[in-house]
Amino acid sequence: MRVKLTTGKEIPLEMYKVRIVQKTSLPPSEARLRAIEEAGYNTFLLRSRDVFLDMLTDSGTNAMSDQQLASMMVSDDAYAGGESFYRLSDAVRDVLGFTYTVPAHQGRAAEHLLAKILVKKGDVVPMNYHFTTTKAHYELAGGTVLELYGPDALETDSRNPFKGNMDIGRLQAAIDKYGAERISFVRMEATTNLIGGQPFSMANLKEVRALTSKHGIAVVLDGSLISENAHFISKREVGYERVSVANIVKEMMAQADILYLSGRKSTCVRGGLIATNERKYYDLLKAWLPVYEGFLTYGGMSSKEIEAMAVGLREMVDPDVASSSADLIQYFVESMVARGIPAVTPPGGLAGHVDAKRFLPHVPQLQYPAGALAAAIYLVSGARPMERGTVSMDRDANGNDVPSDLELARLAVPRRVYSMAHMDYVVDRLAWLLEHRELVRGLRFIEEPPVLRFFTGRMVALEGWGSALAKAFQADFGMEC
Numbered sequence: 313m314r315v316k317l318t319t320g321k322e323i324p325l326e327m328y329k330v331r332i333v334q335k336t337s338l339p340p341s342e343a344r345l346r347a348i349e350e351a352g353y354n355t356f357l358l359r360s361r362d363v364f365l366d367m368l369t370d371s372g373t374n375a376m377s378d379q380q381l382a383s384m385m386v387s388d389d390a391y392a393g394g395e396s397f398y399r400l401s402d403a404v405r406d407v408l409g410f411t412y413t414v415p416a417h418q419g420r421a422a423e424h425l426l427a428k429i430l431v432k433k434g435d436v437v438p439m440n441y442h443f444t445t446t447k448a449h450y451e452l453a454g455g456t457v458l459e460l461y462g463p464d465a466l467e468t469d470s471r472n473p474f475k476g477n478m479d480i481g482r483l484q485a486a487i488d489k490y491g492a493e494r495i496s497f498v499r500m501e502a503t504t505n506l507i508g509g510q511p512f513s514m515a516n517l518k519e520v521r522a523l524t525s526k527h528g529i530a531v532v533l534d535g536s537l538i539s540e541n542a543h544f545i546s547k548r549e550v551g552y553e554r555v556s557v558a559n560i561v562k563e564m565m566a567q568a569d570i571l572y573l574s575g576r577k578s579t580c581v582r583g584g585l586i587a588t589n590e591r592k593y594y595d596l597l598k599a600w601l602p603v604y605e606g607f608l609t610y611g612g613m614s615s616k617e618i619e620a621m622a623v624g625l626r627e628m629v630d631p632d633v634a635s636s637s638a639d640l641i642q643y644f645v646e647s648m649v650a651r652g653i654p655a656v657t658p659p660g661g662l663a664g665h666v667d668a669k670r671f672l673p674h675v676p677q678l679q680y681p682a683g684a685l686a687a688a689i690y691l692v693s694g695a696r697p698m699e700r701g702t703v704s705m706d707r708d709a710n711g712n713d714v715p716s717d718l719e720l721a722r723l724a725v726p727r728r729v730y731s732m733a734h735m736d737y738v739v740d741r742l743a744w745l746l747e748h749r750e751l752v753r754g755l756r757f758i759e760e761p762p763v764l765r766f767f768t769g770r771m772v773a774l775e776g777w778g779s780a781l782a783k784a785f786q787a788d789f790g791m792e793c
């Protein structure tokens with residue numbers, strides 16, 4: 313919840329109290345330099361012990377509620393027909409309005425199953441924007457992703473409240489070009505991850521629904537961050553000011569044929585699911601679920617996580633829960649902008665994002681500015697960001713780099729984990745880095761897997777800039793921090 317203080321300043325007020333904590337520590341800059349070099353300048357390859365604030369992702373790192381933890385104690389471990397599954401299924405029906413629930417071990421497993429049953433070789437899959445694992449699965453199935461975002465989706469400095477909207481004119485053109493039979497389905501991603509956690513509007517989703525219905529094309533909603541998107545609709549869309557997050561979520565679901573999600577985000581657990589009201593999709597999924605995930609009533613998830621997911625689904629539509637990380641992200645982004653840091657605006661869900669093209673204009677795109685910025689941020693703060701730029705794009709069939717639309721260093725804000733003081737600290741170190749940005753140069757791959765290379769690829773800092781940056785930092789801050 314955001315409240316205005318008597319000074320006029322607005323702050324994100326936490327609507328929870330902290331009862332369990334995990335110790336963290338800030339390794340000094342010399343240790344951070346060693347750690348990032350060992351990690352091949354890839355923040356995925358850092359060890360937790362070398363990280364102060366883990367802002368890599370909100371995936372599986374949100375704080376669970378006391379009710380979620382309590383529910384785990386009464387889970388039913390039956391291999392088949394476990395009561396935990398039926399409690400999840402009830403929550404899916406009550407909160408999302410779907411009859412059939414297909415559990416999966418996480419979001420990409422749901423994507424794999426959907427690719428298996430719906431994406432044929434030669435198909436196209438229109439979407440508002442791709443996600444890394446989504447694109448990988450649909451391409452491995454022989455499909456091509458079409459990104460049909462609107463005109464300012466890729467503007468990092470913007471006031472457009474719904475940069476996640478699909479361009480309806482481009483969707484019509486794609487239907488005209490490929491015909492409905494070559495379109496597997498249209499995918500809409502809630503708070504579109506790779507363009508900075510930007511939401512779509514209800515009006516846009518309804519336009520997508522209306523057009524696809526005319527042509528008999530299914531709508532698949534990636535609802536990994538569904539409650540955040542609903543929160544933004546309640547705050548930003550005319551006509552929804554007085555509609556509850558719960559009812560907004562229901563209205564969104566009514567536009568979709570299939571919902572899938574990574575349960576690691578909005579529902580604060582480790583798992584995933586697919587839900588639908590259509591028997592034909594359920595029957596197709598049912599055939600493959602035991603092959604790839606597990607029996608119908610656990611699908612690769614532990615029964616404890618299934619119980620906690622049932623609770624998490626019900627809790628996520630509480631406005632205090634749906635807004636908790638979005639409000640802190642807004643504070644974080646506004647603080648960055650106030651210090652001249654080129655953050656993606658307007659603030660979205662999941663993270664504060666820094667535009668590396670504007671932060672490091674001297675680093676050419678094929679020397680991976682977002683990767684360099686993510687490593688540099690870790691080096692000067694101990695906060696661990698994630699690269700979301702060209703490193704996150706795999707090479708094309710000819711072995712060439714595919715320049716990403718955006719070069720972002722993403723600083724995720726997991727729910728109920730970090731404080732305003734943590735945000736102030738990160739913003740301060742970012743401001744110092746901005747003043748010393750000319751010290752940061754590009755990166756070069758020395759080890760590069762062919763698919764999803766960002767996870768495990770290793771790089772080196774061109775001209776050894778890591779050591780130069782650490783030296784400048786130590787000159788200003790000493791050896792202790």
Ligand code: F0G
Nearest residue numbers: 369371418419420443445505536574576
């Ligand atoms: N869809 C979206 C929109 C996601 O953000 C993610 C994961 C997935 C699908 C895949 O789900 O990880 O459970 O297999 N996003 C994480 C992130 C990894 O850090 O943004 P998963």
